[in-house]
Amino acid sequence: MKVISPSYIITMNQNFDILKGYSVLVSENKILQIEKSEKLEAIAKEKGYEIFFAPNQILIPGFVQTHIHLCQTLFRGLADDLELLDWLQLKIMPFEFAHNKESMKYSALLGISELIRCGTTTILDMGSLNHSDVIFEQLQISGLRAFHGKAMMDINTLYPKLSEPTQSALKSSEELAKAFHNTSNGRIKYAFAPRFILSCSDELLKETNELLKHYPGTLFHTHASENRTELENVRKRCGKDNIECFEELEILNEKSCIAHCIWLNENEIQLMKKRNARVLHCPSSNLKLASGIANIPRYLKEGISVSLGADGAPCNNFLDIFVEMRLASIIQKPLHGPKSMSAKQVFELATIGGAKALHLENEIGSIEIGKKADLVLIELNQIHNSMHLNEENLYSTIVFTCNYSNVRSVMIDGNWVFRNYEFTTINLDEVISKSQEELNKLLLRVK
Numbered sequence: 048m049k050v051i052s053p054s055y056i057i058t059m060n061q062n063f064d065i066l067k068g069y070s071v072l073v074s075e076n077k078i079l080q081i082e083k084s085e086k087l088e089a090i091a092k093e094k095g096y097e098i099f100f101a102p103n104q105i106l107i108p109g110f111v112q113t114h115i116h117l118c119q120t121l122f123r124g125l126a127d128d129l130e131l132l133d134w135l136q137l138k139i140m141p142f143e144f145a146h147n148k149e150s151m152k153y154s155a156l157l158g159i160s161e162l163i164r165c166g167t168t169t170i171l172d173m174g175s176l177n178h179s180d181v182i183f184e185q186l187q188i189s190g191l192r193a194f195h196g197k198a199m200m201d202i203n204t205l206y207p208k209l210s211e212p213t214q215s216a217l218k219s220s221e222e223l224a225k226a227f228h229n230t231s232n233g234r235i236k237y238a239f240a241p242r243f244i245l246s247c248s249d250e251l252l253k254e255t256n257e258l259l260k261h262y263p264g265t266l267f268h269t270h271a272s273e274n275r276t277e278l279e280n281v282r283k284r285c286g287k288d289n290i291e292c293f294e295e296l297e298i299l300n301e302k303s304c305i306a307h308c309i310w311l312n313e314n315e316i317q318l319m320k321k322r323n324a325r326v327l328h329c330p331s332s333n334l335k336l337a338s339g340i341a342n343i344p345r346y347l348k349e350g351i352s353v354s355l356g357a358d359g360a361p362c363n364n365f366l367d368i369f370v371e372m373r374l375a376s377i378i379q380k381p382l383h384g385p386k387s388m389s390a391k392q393v394f395e396l397a398t399i400g401g402a403k404a405l406h407l408e409n410e411i412g413s414i415e416i417g418k419k420a421d422l423v424l425i426e427l428n429q430i431h432n433s434m435h436l437n438e439e440n441l442y443s444t445i446v447f448t449c450n451y452s453n454v455r456s457v458m459i460d461g462n463w464v465f466r467n468y469e470f471t472t473i474n475l476d477e478v479i480s481k482s483q484e485e486l487n488k489l490l491l492r493v494k
């Protein structure tokens with residue numbers, strides 16, 4: 048039993064309640080009670096529960112990032128100033144192909160470390176063709192909550208070596224799902240991941256959608272409508288745009304988690320709405336790869352699910368949700384006015400919005416009795432936090448003036464994975480030095 052006593056709790060419950068002078072009681076991996084601090088602290092003292100006093104700290108739900116590529120973390124800074132298809136063809140696909148188990152292990156660990164350090168407690172991650180078992184193992188050990196799946200590619204005109212026959216993509220994905228879906232007390236789940244239309248045959252896309260039905264709780268994770276050249280190539284192949292193509296194949300549904308969705312036509316917006324598909328919005332990546340700006344205010348107005356992700360380290364170059372929240376808000380303001388994408392709205396996308404996208408809204412995304420204890424303590428003690436704090440500006444304080452350095456402690460599934468600025472499950476010095484070592488060896492393997 049653990050009691051956490053912060054100054055404020057941002058609950059993200061249905062009423063968006065903000066609680067002052069309240070504490071949270073965590074039992075095993077769940078939130079058991081939310082009660083006035085004096086009362087809960089008295090009970091804790093009497094019963095000998097552990098109390099975590101957190102003065103000048105705000106307790107928030109752990110952040111959910113719905114589009115990440117842990118397999119690319121080592122490639123940060125090695126693929127700058129390129130547009131999507133060149134970025135993939137010249138850099139990322141050859142790098143991914145050069146991974147071995149050790150380099151994949153440290154790519155995953157480095158990414159997981161950064162995500163936890165920045166207060167992210169749940170991710171939806173897309174792997175590469177190989178070594179997804181290694182990523183699953185690191186997710187299990189580190190304590191992060193995650194969906195992961197290997198990238199499925201049975202066509203690859205950009206880099207043919209990084210592809211496999213249709214049946215092999217399906218079979219190996221299914222084997223991984225069998226081995227890892229719902230492991231670690233349900234914390235680790237599988238998301239089937241056809242990379243994007245240009246790397247997948249119609250047969251692969253359709254059969255993947257069938258596979259999902261055999262594994263309840265899995266997701267369909269892909270990219271679409273990110274870049275205009277990609278769009279032209281999709282039109283050449285299918286005679287239509289990405290989302291229309293998914294619709295024609297009868298694979299667009301509430302399990303479709305689709306990264307980017309920048310260049311959707313009107314019909315596609317209506318299809319996303321009708322089929323209840325999810326938009327995974329990655330503002331840094333979309334700007335840095337010169338892809339475009341998705342019309343998120345419009346999607347939200349239509350009631351389409353939108354959540355946030357940093358994408359991969361080489362197209363961002365952070366995995367920091369604070370950067371994504373800030374950008375998700377301010378990139379829309381010149382186009383849609385100062386009231387568009389408020390701090391509260393983007394904070395919602397980064398917490399309960401992400402949980403809803405992954406169909407986990409009954410388990411995570413808010414601080415409510417019965418939910419999993421995925422919690423983050425934000426401490427406002429830095430140079431950029433010197434200001435008057437009140438209940439009105441709590442969201443804007445976090446979205447517009449906080450960064451990763453304000454994350455003091457992170458709990459996932461009831462366990463502190465980062466406490467008082469220290470990792471508990473990860474040896475960071477070792478991760479950083481081994482990552483560099485493995486990257487150097489990987490670069491020698493790239494042809």
Ligand SMILES: [Zn+2]
Pocket residue numbers: 114115116270306358359
């Ligand atoms: Zn991506």
